[in-house]
Amino acid sequence: MKNETPTGGPRRDDLKLSAQLCFALYSTLLGVNKVYRKALKPLDLTYPQYLVMLVLWERDDVNVSDICAQLYLETTTLTPLLKRLEARGLLQRQRYAGDERQVRVTLTEAGKALRAQAEPIPMCVAQALGCSLDEIVTLRDQLKGLRANLFNAD
Amino acid sequence: MKNETPTGGPRRDDLKLSAQLCFALYSTLLGVNKVYRKALKPLDLTYPQYLVMLVLWERDDVNVSDICAQLYLETTTLTPLLKRLEARGLLQRQRYAGDERQVRVTLTEAGKALRAQAEPIPMCVAQALGCSLDEIVTLRDQLKGLRANLFNAD
DNA sequence: CCAATATATATCGCGTGCGATATTATTGCA
DNA sequence: TGCAATAATATCGCACGCGATATATATTGG
Structure with a gap:
């Protein structure tokens, strides 16, 4: 027996627990965002923007899909975000000569300098x-x- | 010794671990949303909308701030969400006679009926x-x- | 070599999520 | 009583986050 119904599926209570775990994840992340929002306010960065900067501080000159893969995000999300960081002068986006489909992302001096402020x-x-x-x-x-x-x- | 510096603060590695936990939370929630999005597609509900419906299926006729408190959300987020669910005919919003500042949220028959589909x-x-x-x-x-x-x- | 296919990124639309602010109703206190 | 403080909800603006779709470049098979 244990946690199986006669047909082998999870019991009713197990299902509730899964839903409770998901909500705990959801609501805890709201708290994480709240804390990061406050901490990042002096840098005027959002949490996803900060994640992108962390990726670039660790390894500069990557293409968009590298960042997507590392952060579990879609290009749909990243392209506008990167454009905003570019508009702020923190990074540059340029087509890669070796494969014109790719866009390489590199930090500007301002982008590198921001690392100290993020300490x-x-x-x-x-x-x-x-x-x-x-x-x-x-x-x-x-x-x-x-x-x-x-x-x-x- | 253990995990303290001479001044009593966390060590450098500890700080990295906290950041890693936050990112694990963030990226895991992306996965949770992905799964719910697919599961909820037949109901045409988003995950937060589903959470609101769960609250109401459990206890009908609550005011907006009750839902806020249960879901760790701001009224700023909930008001438009509730208006969308109202526009879909799943619930009703009406000022509470006893305190005209409050808005009571109640399920419509369609809202109650949706519970079966969510099973x-x-x-x-x-x-x-x-x-x-x-x-x-x-x-x-x-x-x-x-x-x-x-x-x-x- | 060239058409079909695959890959990388971008655009659009919509629903969160929240800070700043506004509006209306209630409460509390002089 | 009357007026300031508080409370509940709403409006606005902006940044995600993604599905559907578009565009341009690269690759592959015939």
């Missing part, structure tokens, strides 16, 4: 999370597993 | 999550703790 962000976030390192690591790894399942579903 | 949703989601019950419960409860911290941070 206190992780500390703000760590303090807001306020939970133990062990818990953070476990949670992170469980979420990675969940994410893999969700993106592979169908 | 297979939790199963779709449970299958997509594809992890053990124990893990789901643990994750859910850890996230609740995290959420409380995040919403209480400053």
